[in-house]
Amino acid sequence: MRTEGFLPTSREEMEKQHIKQLDFVYVIGDAYVDHPSFGHAIISRVLQVHGFTVGIISQPDWKKDESIAVLGRPRLAFLVTSGNMDSMVNHYYVSKRRRGEDAYTPGGAAGKRPDHAAVVYSNLIRRTFKDIPIILGGIEASLRRLAHYDYWSDSYKRSILLDAGADLISYGMGEKSIVEIAEALDAGLSVKDITFIRGTAYRTQDISSVYDGIALPPYEACRAEKKLYADSFMTQYENTDPFQGKALIEAYPNRVYVVQNPPAEPLTVQEMDDIYGLPYMRAPHPSYEKEGGVPAMAEVKFSLISCRGCFGGCNFCALTFHQGRIVQVRSHDSLLREAEWMTGQKDFKGYIHDVGGPTANFRHPSCQKQLQSGVCKNRQCLFPEPCKNLDSSHEDYIALLGKLRKLPGVKKVFIRSGVRFDYMLEEKSDRFLKEMIQYHVSGLCKVAPEHVSDQVLYYMGKPKRQVYDRFVRKYEEYNKRLGLKQYLVPYLMSSHPGATIREAVELAEYLRDTGHQPEQVQDFYPTPSTLSTVMYYTGIDPRTGKKVSVAKNPHEKAMQRALMQYKKAENYELVKEALLLTHREDLIGFGAECLIPPRKMRRDKAGDGKKHVTDGKRGSMNGKRDKNKGRRAAADRKGMKTRESVRHDRGSGSHKKFSDK
Numbered sequence: 001m002r003t004e005g006f007l008p009t010s011r012e013e014m015e016k017q018h019i020k021q022l023d024f025v026y027v028i029g030d031a032y033v034d035h036p037s038f039g040h041a042i043i044s045r046v047l048q049v050h051g052f053t054v055g056i057i058s059q060p061d062w063k064k065d066e067s068i069a070v071l072g073r074p075r076l077a078f079l080v081t082s083g084n085m086d087s088m089v090n091h092y093y094v095s096k097r098r099r100g101e102d103a104y105t106p107g108g109a110a111g112k113r114p115d116h117a118a119v120v121y122s123n124l125i126r127r128t129f130k131d132i133p134i135i136l137g138g139i140e141a142s143l144r145r146l147a148h149y150d151y152w153s154d155s156y157k158r159s160i161l162l163d164a165g166a167d168l169i170s171y172g173m174g175e176k177s178i179v180e181i182a183e184a185l186d187a188g189l190s191v192k193d194i195t196f197i198r199g200t201a202y203r204t205q206d207i208s209s210v211y212d213g214i215a216l217p218p219y220e221a222c223r224a225e226k227k228l229y230a231d232s233f234m235t236q237y238e239n240t241d242p243f244q245g246k247a248l249i250e251a252y253p254n255r256v257y258v259v260q261n262p263p264a265e266p267l268t269v270q271e272m273d274d275i276y277g278l279p280y281m282r283a284p285h286p287s288y289e290k291e292g293g294v295p296a297m298a299e300v301k302f303s304l305i306s307c308r309g310c311f312g313g314c315n316f317c318a319l320t321f322h323q324g325r326i327v328q329v330r331s332h333d334s335l336l337r338e339a340e341w342m343t344g345q346k347d348f349k350g351y352i353h354d355v356g357g358p359t360a361n362f363r364h365p366s367c368q369k370q371l372q373s374g375v376c377k378n379r380q381c382l383f384p385e386p387c388k389n390l391d392s393s394h395e396d397y398i399a400l401l402g403k404l405r406k407l408p409g410v411k412k413v414f415i416r417s418g419v420r421f422d423y424m425l426e427e428k429s430d431r432f433l434k435e436m437i438q439y440h441v442s443g444l445c446k447v448a449p450e451h452v453s454d455q456v457l458y459y460m461g462k463p464k465r466q467v468y469d470r471f472v473r474k475y476e477e478y479n480k481r482l483g484l485k486q487y488l489v490p491y492l493m494s495s496h497p498g499a500t501i502r503e504a505v506e507l508a509e510y511l512r513d514t515g516h517q518p519e520q521v522q523d524f525y526p527t528p529s530t531l532s533t534v535m536y537y538t539g540i541d542p543r544t545g546k547k548v549s550v551a552k553n554p555h556e557k558a559m560q561r562a563l564m565q566y567k568k569a570e571n572y573e574l575v576k577e578a579l580l581l582t583h584r585e586d587l588i589g590f591g592a593e594c595l596i597p598p599r600k601m602r603r604d605k606a607g608d609g610k611k612h613v614t615d616g617k618r619g620s621m622n623g624k625r626d627k628n629k630g631r632r633a634a635a636d637r638k639g640m641k642t643r644e645s646v647r648h649d650r651g652s653g654s655h656k657k658f659s660d661k
Contacts, residue, residue, distance in 0.1 A: 008055045031284055077185060213249045535548050
């Protein structure tokens with residue numbers, strides 16, 4: 001694969017490339033990695049192939065104005081992105097505790113970018129270069145293009161355009177819109193007049209030229225009444241399709257409007273091939289070597305991106321708003337050329353880590369009509385049941401994987417980006433399932449049922465539990481036939497809207513019955529522009545307008561999370577409390593059906609080597625038992641609970657009331 005060197009990151013590098021003034025300066029929150037897994041690399045190379053020069057300012061010191069001027073004033077505009085991840089998700093766990101590492105920063109160092117990085121960088125540019133056009137892009141801007149709920153401040157925020165003081169947002173993946181923006185600016189058009197490009201959002205005080213637009217409820221009205229925001233979001237959700245979507249108009253005080261144009265059209269196979277065939281260096285900038293490189297590069301270096309978009313429609317996922325529901329793919333030839341390049345690298349060990357995308361086994365649109373008419377507005381392809389028009393063929397993906405396996409130097413081709421098991425089950429022959437198990441699993445197959453309660457799965461937009469159970473049976477059956485021992489690792493989530501402690505107990509019972517004990521568990525993370533986040537904020541399901549139960553109290557969420565790891569000693573009290581609150585005392589005992597014992601045993605602090613009984617309260621051990629305690633212990637050993645023991649258990653520890661309806 002041909003290369004043309006890294007894009008300039010300093011004046012010295014500009015001089016070596018004979019560039020006096022750059023057309024665009026791209027300010028990014030990540031380290032500069034020239035690889036198509038990084039959005040800044042794709043956008044930069046697309047602009048370059050269209051004749052524009054681009055320089056990179058990576059992770060500028062936002063406390064110093066001069067850090068934004070190191071490459072000088074660009075001829076056309078500044079481009080700004082917070083990075084491959086939303087900066088707030090990058091910085092914080094769902095508990096809002098700060099993360100200690102950043103995989104997109106040299107050496108994994110934390111703290112190299114600010115919170116809400118796109119806003120901070122844009123304001124820094126605006127202070128330094130007063131009248132320069134500023135174009136926002138990337139996932140942080142894309143998902144905040146209209147008013148949205150911000151989990152980290154627990155507030156309803158304006159469009160990022162207004163807080164950033166930027167001129168345009170190139171939302172979604174952005175390759176088509178960024179070229180049109182560049183050509184319009186190059187032709188001398190004022191940025192304020194660039195209001196006609198698909199896949200962009202702009203601010204204005206004059207909406208008279210907006211054709212066939214839909215007026216959303218005003219920002220102030222949505223902030224005052226959550227039901228209006230739920231309605232507004234549903235309108236946005238129904239207009240994410242490039243063939244049917246209309247312009248959306250959101251009003252703010254002082255006659256300010258944010259207008260979102262319809263999404264850009266999906267890329268053809270040839271366009272995808274052209275983009276992924278651009279002259280990337282496929283490596284981090286060499287200046288990072290002394291810091292140990294960029295950790296995020298390790299997994300993607302020998303992975304292949306074969307597709308974009310997802311018609312899975314999970315409610316907690318923002319892909320509908322960012323990449324869209326129409327699947328776009330690269331050709332076999334394009335992927336094979338990249339794989340052949342990999343085999344020639346000195347550190348390639350024979351393993352292609354992944355061949356996929358948002359959903360690995362989506363290699364074509366879900367039905368034939370999508371590329372002419374778009375996706376259905378009020379129907380999902382897989383939820384609640386697979387659509388009768390669904391094209392479930394896996395033949396193209398099977399053929400691609402077979403070709404990759406045969407390449408000289410390739411020992412194994414893995415699938416790690418996740419598969420939709422419900423879609424896989426729609427294939428009548430089970431051929432893909434068998435081949436995946438035989439050739440593409442590394443001992444552990446990761447899938448995402450997310451939960452086992454049908455109530456929670458409904459709010460997640462996921463298939464019913466019986467579908468996952470059917471997949472598990474087939475997976476185990478084919479492993480047995482092939483003489484393999486490969487295990488399933490299910491991703492599971494606690495505290496999603498619709499999940500109460502009762503559903504969390506149901507999930508714990510499933511884990512007990514299957515013998516699976518997850519090492520890590522995930523709380524629902526409310527990120528911008530997902531249906532689930534709107535449910536979390538408003539307490540309303542936007543699809544129906546009906547109320548939905550939401551776990552927000554940290555203690556209740558801790559109980560749901562603890563139930564997923566009920567065997568851990570440190571979770572004992574939380575699990576016990578949850579079981580008592582849901583009147584599931586039958587799960588406290590020594591029987592095989594129980595989650596926890598009625599008593600915990602630990603060695604005496606005095607070190608006498610004897611085990612003593614504790615009633616679950618910290619520091620409440622007492623070697624002397626009264627008659628009531630003795631009676632309770634005897635009853636517990638028989639697997640029973642006396643009225644006295646129930647009263648005692650309910651009185652131990654501090655309890656808060658939660659509805660289990």
